[in-house]
Amino acid sequence: KLQGAPARDLFDLMEAARDPETNEAFSDAQLGDQVATMILAGHETTATALFWSLYLLALDPVAQEQLATEARQVPADGEADLDRLKFTRAVVDETMRLYPPAFLIARSALGADEIAGMPIARKDVILIAPWLLHRHEKLWRDPNAFVPERFLAPAPPPDRFAYLPFGAGPRVCIGAHFALVEATLALARIIAAFRVTLLDKDPVMPMGVVTTQPDRSPMFQITPR
Numbered sequence: 001k002l003q004g005a006p007a008r009d010l011f012d013l014m015e016a017a018r019d020p021e022t023n024e025a026f027s028d029a030q031l032g033d034q035v036a037t038m039i040l041a042g043h044e045t046t047a048t049a050l051f052w053s054l055y056l057l058a059l060d061p062v063a064q065e066q067l068a069t070e071a072r073q074v075p076a077d078g079e080a081d082l083d084r085l086k087f088t089r090a091v092v093d094e095t096m097r098l099y100p101p102a103f104l105i106a107r108s109a110l111g112a113d114e115i116a117g118m119p120i121a122r123k124d125v126i127l128i129a130p131w132l133l134h135r136h137e138k139l140w141r142d143p144n145a146f147v148p149e150r151f152l153a154p155a156p157p158p159d160r161f162a163y164l165p166f167g168a169g170p171r172v173c174i175g176a177h178f179a180l181v182e183a184t185l186a187l188a189r190i191i192a193a194f195r196v197t198l199l200d201k202d203p204v205m206p207m208g209v210v211t212t213q214p215d216r217s218p219m220f221q222i223t224p225r
């Protein structure tokens, strides 16, 4: 980027950022770390969530129309207005319930403990499975159905420990807010402009490979609205 030219992207913004207390810029090594985080933790996860959102909306034309109607009320060139994209946000939330991009969260025990009567030794690895929690029959009504309304008022918000797309506790995802804003706006923009259908009708199966990946790339058709 030329000196003084406006920022073109997130990297330019990070390069120009200054610590509000010390006025220091990121070092080159820190900029490298930020880029690596954006690509590894921040890109694949959100892209996966968007894939499954489009897949679920292609299978549910009624929900897709509802999202399109909401999204078209928000001007494409104006300030993004998340308060007016409540259904779109509920679709993102419900997608990450059914297909949590991070399907497993691992922890190593600091010391001996007990979980539900099972003894835990120091350094034992505990796997917490959002995939299972999010589809548990005791925690959700009709757990395998795509029902975005679960995440819309007047429905009560889900129990904090029943819904963990971004984890919980001190190591909760630092990018959760960024990801939710990005996914909601991207989905609204795509569905406002295009009707999305699936040409390839065979069910797409999820595969756990770091993130919850589709087992193949199904053919979609996108038609301008």
Ligand code: HEM
Pocket: 037, 038, 041, 042, 043, 045, 046, 049, 100, 101, 102, 105, 106, 164, 165, 166, 167, 168, 170, 171, 172, 173, 174, 175, 176, 178, 179, 180
């Ligand atoms: C839909 C998108 C995303 C999902 C589903 C997701 C999921 C998660 C989960 C479950 C954790 C906790 C892992 C654990 O407890 O072991 C986590 C941590 C983390 N995420 Fe995300 N994430 C997303 C987007 C992002 C974005 C956009 C960024 C960066 C801009 C990001 C950066 C991080 C970082 C740095 C951590 C580690 C935090 C720590 O250990 O203190 N994530 N993410």
